[in-house]
Amino acid sequence: MDDRHRLLQHLYGERPLSERLARRLDADPALRREYEAMRTAKAALDRRPPSTGPAPDAVARVLQAARPPSGPRPGDRPARRSRRRVAWRPLPVAAGLAVLLVAVWVSSLVPTGPAPAPPPAEPVAVSFSPAQPAAPDRPAANEPAVPAWDRGAEVVRLHRRLSLVRSRSTPAGWAPALPVGPSAPGPIGPAPSGSAPSGSAPSGSAPSAPPPGPSDPSASSR
Amino acid sequence: MQPTTGELVQAYLERGDEAAFRQLVLRHKDRIFGFLMGMVKNRSVANDLFQETFLRVISAMQSADGSYVHDGRWLAWVMRIARNTTVDHLRRQKRRARVPDDSGDGRPFWETVPASEPSAHEVLHRAEQRAVLDSHIQRLPPEQREVLLLRQETDLTFREIAELTDTPLNTALGRMRYALRNLRKMIEASGQESVVGSVDP
Numbered sequence: 001m002d003d004r005h006r007l008l009q010h011l012y013g014e015r016p017l018s019e020r021l022a023r024r025l026d027a028d029p030a031l032r033r034e035y036e037a038m039r040t041a042k043a044a045l046d047r048r049p050p051s052t053g054p055a056p057d058a059v060a061r062v063l064q065a066a067r068p069p070s071g072p073r074p075g076d077r078p079a080r081r082s083r084r085r086v087a088w089r090p091l092p093v094a095a096g097l098a099v100l101l102v103a104v105w106v107s108s109l110v111p112t113g114p115a116p117a118p119p120p121a122e123p124v125a126v127s128f129s130p131a132q133p134a135a136p137d138r139p140a141a142n143e144p145a146v147p148a149w150d151r152g153a154e155v156v157r158l159h160r161r162l163s164l165v166r167s168r169s170t171p172a173g174w175a176p177a178l179p180v181g182p183s184a185p186g187p188i189g190p191a192p193s194g195s196a197p198s199g200s201a202p203s204g205s206a207p208s209a210p211p212p213g214p215s216d217p218s219a220s221s222r
Numbered sequence: 223m224q225p226t227t228g229e230l231v232q233a234y235l236e237r238g239d240e241a242a243f244r245q246l247v248l249r250h251k252d253r254i255f256g257f258l259m260g261m262v263k264n265r266s267v268a269n270d271l272f273q274e275t276f277l278r279v280i281s282a283m284q285s286a287d288g289s290y291v292h293d294g295r296w297l298a299w300v301m302r303i304a305r306n307t308t309v310d311h312l313r314r315q316k317r318r319a320r321v322p323d324d325s326g327d328g329r330p331f332w333e334t335v336p337a338s339e340p341s342a343h344e345v346l347h348r349a350e351q352r353a354v355l356d357s358h359i360q361r362l363p364p365e366q367r368e369v370l371l372l373r374q375e376t377d378l379t380f381r382e383i384a385e386l387t388d389t390p391l392n393t394a395l396g397r398m399r400y401a402l403r404n405l406r407k408m409i410e411a412s413g414q415e416s417v418v419g420s421v422d423p
Contacts, residue, residue, distance in 0.1 A: 059248075
């Protein structure tokens with residue numbers, strides 16, 4: 001290695017000055033001048049005031065990025081959201097406990113005997129005739145009353161509607177079925193003119209033919 | 223007793239100790255920033271490069287196949303990353319500028335760009351000294367300036383600088399010797415030898 005390089009390392013404290021190098025430094029004026037020039041320049045650099053460091057926000061961003069990958073990174077998601085998650089985490093547990101307490105309290109108020117069965121709803125005559133108005137949405141007289149602890153208008157309305165539907169779906173309340181088919185006792189259509197006002201044909205006789213209409217040519221020729 | 227750099231690095235690597243990493247940053251930030259500032263001469267750019275350097279550092283330290291090998295030379299490793307980041311930036315800037323590298327008077331283009339430091343007439347005496355020296359340093363050839371800044375600002379040894387710059391030790395020493403000699407000449411030529419001050423014999 002060049003002695004000038006050794007002197008440079010000595011100048012920066014990386015190498016002690018050997019006796020041989022010290023003797024050469026004394027004996028060689030050119031080497032001495034170069035050493036002095038390097039020392040002067042280094043002294044100027046050492047006296048140079050230190051530069052101000054990086055901006056605080058740059059350092060803060062670096063420190064924020066240094067969080068381990070397993071941990072939460074505020075830069076990846078809104079900080080407020082993560083805070084809210086932590087703050088509201090016990091809410092479901094508290095809500096569950098509150099519901100449980102209310103349920104226990106209500107059960108302690110209700111009598112322990114068997115509840116009376118609601119009386120059967122009376123059948124309601126249903127008519128599909130358009131002449132009759134539709135049955136109003138009123139409860140039957142003996143329908144179970146709305147519990148006293150819940151008399152909200154919507155609940156009462158739903159309760160009545162439910163009772164009505166229940167009563168309509170009872171077979172006892174249906175209208176008698178109409179006869180259908182040949183075994184019917186009489187004609188279904190309108191009675192012929194000139195017949196008895198009772199409208200009932202003699203039993204066993206064939207049904208009378210319909211009267212000839214004006215457009216029948218055989219009838220006009222007779 | 224303060225923990226060593228190696229202990230802090232180990233604490234961050236093994237336990238993810240953020241406080242240890244914070245100490246590392248606070249302990250070495252001025253050195254690293256001083257090098258970056260000396261290379262780019264722009265505070266805003268130096269701040270960006272400082273962040274980019276540490277983002278690379280953190281990424282390498284957190285990943286299992288990162289480039290960091292825990293051999294007790296963390297600062298040298300960080301300075302290599304800082305140097306590569308700076309070189310990348312200067313190359314990008316050079317491509318963007320689309321101007322010839324030589325400005326015509328023999329100086330490279332980047333040495334003709336005026337420093338963003340405040341004028342020596344507007345600052346106090348110490349700041350003036352620094353501005354004068356900085357302007358001289360900026361006029362050094364890039365490879366000499368790089369070695370000088372690495373040695374002066376970050377206190378790496380010449381051997382570490384040689385490894386960092388992938389050059390033989392003698393090359394690093396030679397660049398530093400020429401840097402000091404040129405700096406001395408520039409100080410003499412500018413007539414501002416007061417910046418040198420008194421030198422102990």
